[in-house]
Amino acid sequence: MVAIQGFGYLGQALSSAEIVATMFGGGFVRRGQDKFVMSPGHYVIVLYAVAAELGLLSREELANYGKDAALLEAIGTERTPLFDLVCGSLGQGLSGAVGFALSARLKKSDARTYAFLSDGEMEEGQVWEAAMFAAHNKHRMGQLTVVIDANNSQVDGTVTFVTTIEPLVDKWRSFGWRVEEVDGHDVSALQAAFAKGPAAPEPLVIIARTEILGRMKSIPSTADGHFIKLDKDLERAVLKELEAALA
Amino acid sequence: MREPPFKTILKPYGEALLTLAQTRPEIVCLGADLTRQTETDIFRDAIPDRFLNVGMAEANMISIAGAMARDGHVVFVNTFGVFCTRRCYDQIAMSVAYPNVNVKIVGFMPGLSSPGGPSHQAIEDVALMRALPNMLVVDPADAIEVRQAVQAVADHPGPVYLRLKRGENPLIFDDDHKFSLKKAHVIRSHKSSDVCIIASGMMLPSALAATRILESKGLTVSIVNVPVIKPLDAETIIPIVQQSGVVVTAENHTIFGGLGSAVAEAMAEEGVPVPLHRVGIRDVFAESGSREYLFSKYGLSTQNILNAVWAGLHLNTPVPVAPVHKTTPGEYAPV
16 A cells, blocks of 8 residues: 555554454454444554455555545545544544443443554543543443554654653553553564453553564664655565565 | 513423433433533433443543444533533544534533633634534523424434523423424514514523514514524525614624624625624623623623614614613523
């Protein structure tokens, strides 16, 4: 998708690929039963890849990513197919997930709700409104699992350069959540963390430590991870490295 | 129609919502630490499973409501008008208006009906909500309309902003009054009139009082109650204003972006060559004070309507003086 256009949210896909693959490929998000919320809509590119892999979207559709009038827009919208809620304005997804969890409870459904958040979003106050609410003793939401892609990247640079959101583990724990901190590129560690979701009455947050360019060596560290531009040489180098990794 | 001073009743909204929810299990009620003030204490006590106090977190509440509505619920969100519009505008746009979901945002204490000063006075809420695609804006004038509006907005499959007076609500209309989300309510119209007054919400009593005085001075007056500001029923309004010497709108809201603006837009697009005077708050934040003090000081009185008519008709005679209504506790009269 990014190679065809020459630009796009490749960094987000690289930092979150293992996380999202684990959620959908590891049997955690049960399609048609559980709810899935993508809070940072810029990551929607990774959902398109997942949908194509699951046979829900055609490869041809992927080629139109980000083009005028395409079904697959670069940032999530109400037209984004297949997922329950894909936000564009940051910081609102966790509240949406809380709404789904409350709705499931009213319907006496055992559906789980999964929300994907990014670390940069932790700067938005609404995330903490929702975090406080979800862990309150009256509506402790054990059926809710949140994963945070902690890639230390936002538009103006690293998150640590812009402000201080750490210590994330302590913050979420102090809000009443169960916290798992894992290497977000380690599929086994992610699987073990997601498996703990249903085990307790408190909601679970998985802080997945990642790198914005994944562990790609072919992309120079000076690249703008938030919005990658690929020239032909770089595109060839990236594809070669990815194909070698999958071989 | 009843006569001022009007009798009042308490909790017309809270009772209507509870009655409706008892037969409609998909209705849920969310609040933000203003349960009694938003008349939802009776809902909380009767149907606790479907009542949720989110706490002082309006942004969170709106996004929760949006997701619950996506999942099939009809969600009534209740707090003061300032807090459920200004404070969470992006959330309303993204979680409610854009997905066009079944969330009813109920904002209490419209305009200068709150003594609490600018932090509590929703003077531009109609303008904000009108600007959002898919959003309906409803500003009922009395308890009869409030009751019917609850049922009507619940039946409307999409987002609505419902603007409600807190506390004592006047009984202006008779019990057989018909509130409609589609049609403006023509109280009186003439083939040709000197004045057309168009009012909504808490300004309707002043509009009625002004009409009575104008008629006593020999003027013919058409008067239209417009509880639904968006979509504006231009089809009803335009033929009446076309045959009037002057049009005066009256709203408990800033003159920018509310009823007066909506009427001005409709008149301009139809090319209606009649002068329009907007009675409302004139681009200023107010202050703390009683309704009587604030409505007089900030241009929301019967006298302001009379002044606008006199200016619009270029009359050289002295402007009639609006009488002061004496009220006893439990009664409501225009300022």
